[in-house]
Amino acid sequence: MLFSDTGMTDHVMTIRQMCDAFDVTPRTLRFYEAKELLFPRREGQKRLFTRRDRARLKLILRGKRFGFSLEEIRQLLDLYYVGDQQATQLEATLDIARDRLREMERKRDELTAAVDDLRHQMKMVEDMLSSVDTVKDAAE
Amino acid sequence: MLFSDTGMTDHVMTIRQMCDAFDVTPRTLRFYEAKELLFPRREGQKRLFTRRDRARLKLILRGKRFGFSLEEIRQLLDLYYVGDQQATQLEATLDIARDRLREMERKRDELTAAVDDLRHQMKMVEDMLSSVDTVKDAAE
DNA sequence: AGTAACGATGACGTTTACGTAAAGAGAACG
DNA sequence: CGTTCTCTTTACGTAAACGTCATCGTTACT
Numbered sequence: 001m002l003f004s005d006t007g008m009t010d011h012v013m014t015i016r017q018m019c020d021a022f023d024v025t026p027r028t029l030r031f032y033e034a035k036e037l038l039f040p041r042r043e044g045q046k047r048l049f050t051r052r053d054r055a056r057l058k059l060i061l062r063g064k065r066f067g068f069s070l071e072e073i074r075q076l077l078d079l080y081y082v083g084d085q086q087a088t089q090l091e092a093t094l095d096i097a098r099d100r101l102r103e104m105e106r107k108r109d110e111l112t113a114a115v116d117d118l119r120h121q122m123k124m125v126e127d128m129l130s131s132v133d134t135v136k137d138a139a140e
Numbered sequence: 141m142l143f144s145d146t147g148m149t150d151h152v153m154t155i156r157q158m159c160d161a162f163d164v165t166p167r168t169l170r171f172y173e174a175k176e177l178l179f180p181r182r183e184g185q186k187r188l189f190t191r192r193d194r195a196r197l198k199l200i201l202r203g204k205r206f207g208f209s210l211e212e213i214r215q216l217l218d219l220y221y222v223g224d225q226q227a228t229q230l231e232a233t234l235d236i237a238r239d240r241l242r243e244m245e246r247k248r249d250e251l252t253a254a255v256d257d258l259r260h261q262m263k264m265v266e267d268m269l270s271s272v273d274t275v276k277d278a279a280e
Numbered sequence: 281a282g283t284a285a286c287g288a289t290g291a292c293g294t295t296t297a298c299g300t301a302a303a304g305a306g307a308a309c310g
Numbered sequence: 311c312g313t314t315c316t317c318t319t320t321a322c323g324t325a326a327a328c329g330t331c332a333t334c335g336t337t338a339c340t
Contacts, residue, residue: 014286014287015286015287015288016286016287025328025329026287026288027327027328027329027330028327028328028329030288030289031327031328035327044336045287045288045289045335045336046286046287046288046336047287047288062250062254064207065207065247065250066206066207066247066250066251066254067204067205067206067207067208068207069326069327070326070327071326076258079258079261079262079265080261093265094262094265094266097258097261097262097265098262100258101255101258101259101262104251104254104255104258105255107205107206107251108248108251108252108255110202110205110206111206111244111247111248111251112248114202114206114244115241115244115245115248118216118219118237118240118241118244119241121219121220121237122219122234122237122238122241125219125233125234125237126234154316154317155316155317155318156316156317165298165299166317166318167297167298167299167300168297168298168299170318170319171297171298175297184305184306185305185306185317185318185319186306186316186317186318187317187318204297209296209297210296210297211296
């Protein structure tokens, strides 16, 4: 069981502790649970978030910053918590993973290019400004 | 006028040509115009998209892939089409640009880390699968 | 026992980014 | 001249991702 939690250090957290730790609202956490992105345990009524939930939430928030939808993120999350499944299932999972990886690499490369573009553009504006300053210096 | 189109090569395009070229719907282009992301000229009723519009649309679609909102993209676009403004305005513009740049760099770095993570995760699954195959080979 | 405080469960509201259908203007073709 | 496109505006609809009540159930003081 390569990826299953043995739960040695399962320090659980309440919803409020989670909100403070990750800067999200309770609504968000309940929403993620409804969408099967998180699986907090229940103690009576109350939700208890495990280490696994925290790891998943971290990936969720990261994925969101990259512009992935929650549904895409859910698929990504499944890659990280495979558990003991059939090998055929795993092969399919790997295919999805390869797709996601390609997408992320493409995104990263585009982003790198965009950063360079923006840098270049800023440099032009900066040069323009400095020349204006020179003119102003000369005029004063 | 460092960034203004002189319009030498202003081959204009109809909305349909734009849609085919960029794989978007007419609705999307009109929507972007309404949100002041594009400024097609008018010939009577009809919209005519210039080289400038095409450049902007390219940046819009790129920005969307990065997970920026249209409003954020609009601010970014303004950086690329400064025109002849006051230097004080440009300084403020540069500040925004620096913020955006930092955000994009942070995103790029996170994405790079995520790509590495995913690669690592996939390798583990692949190893697991190959060991399963070995067992299967031995059993057959 | 009373009353905050925290958490749960609906259920309706909101924003973003368009989709989609209705109705009309204008060129083009047979 | 009628019809067929392409384009227009107007307007209502929709999916995603939550926000925002309202209501109710438990602890937890005091």
